[in-house]
Amino acid sequence: MPHLIVEYSANLEADLGMAEVVDALHASALETGVFPIGGIRVRASRREIYRIADGHPDNAFIHVQARIGAGRPPDVRAKAAEIIFERLKAVTVAVYAKRPLGLSLEIVEIDPVGSLKHNNLHEAVAMRTKPR
Numbered sequence: 798m799p800h801l802i803v804e805y806s807a808n809l810e811a812d813l814g815m816a817e818v819v820d821a822l823h824a825s826a827l828e829t830g831v832f833p834i835g836g837i838r839v840r841a842s843r844r845e846i847y848r849i850a851d852g853h854p855d856n857a858f859i860h861v862q863a864r865i866g867a868g869r870p871p872d873v874r875a876k877a878a879e880i881i882f883e884r885l886k887a888v889t890v891a892v893y894a895k896r897p898l899g900l901s902l903e904i905v906e907i908d909p910v911g912s913l914k915h916n917n918l919h920e921a922v923a924m925r926t927k928p929r
Contacts, residue, residue: 798907799832800864801881803841806849806857812892815841818885822861825884829877831869835919849899857892858899861885867906878904 801822805815823839826832849856863881865874882902892898 798836798864798866799826799838799877799904801826801837801839802862802864803839803859804844804862805841805859806847807843807845808854809857809859809892809898810843812896813889815843818859818888821884821888822881825881826863826877828884829880831873831877832865833919835916835922850897853897856897856899858901859885859889860900861902863902863904864907865904866912867909869906874904874906878902 803815803818803822805818809815819839819841823837826837826839827834847858849858861881863878865877869877882900885900885902886893889898889900893900
């Protein structure tokens with residue numbers, strides 16, 4: 798883990814490349830030192846229907862939900878959230894300077910009861926990074 802789930806208002810696409818945001822968030826999750834590369838998944842969903850603040854059409858938002866495995870201490874979760882959120886702010890600084898933009902991030906621990914996983918991503922990544 799984590800799964801970084803990005804929701805954003807459709808009106809941002811003219812000013813911001815969401816692939817760049819996804820790449821930046823992926824890199825920041827690695828930079829935390831908390832999450833293994835094989836567990837990181839970042840995805841973005843455009844929201845067509847929304848009403849932000851006073852409803853002005855220039856208002857925009859990006860919300861990131863970081864869903865992580867349970868058990869990390871509060872200080873580790875807080876530091877990871879800070880690193881990821883700082884990267885989100887950095888990648889959106891130009892847009893933030895020219896239009897109303899709400900940024901938010903929350904970390905949610907996944908209850909291990911009922912959370913099933915089956916993947917070979919860790920092994921595949923390890924094989925690709927082995928020296929030849």
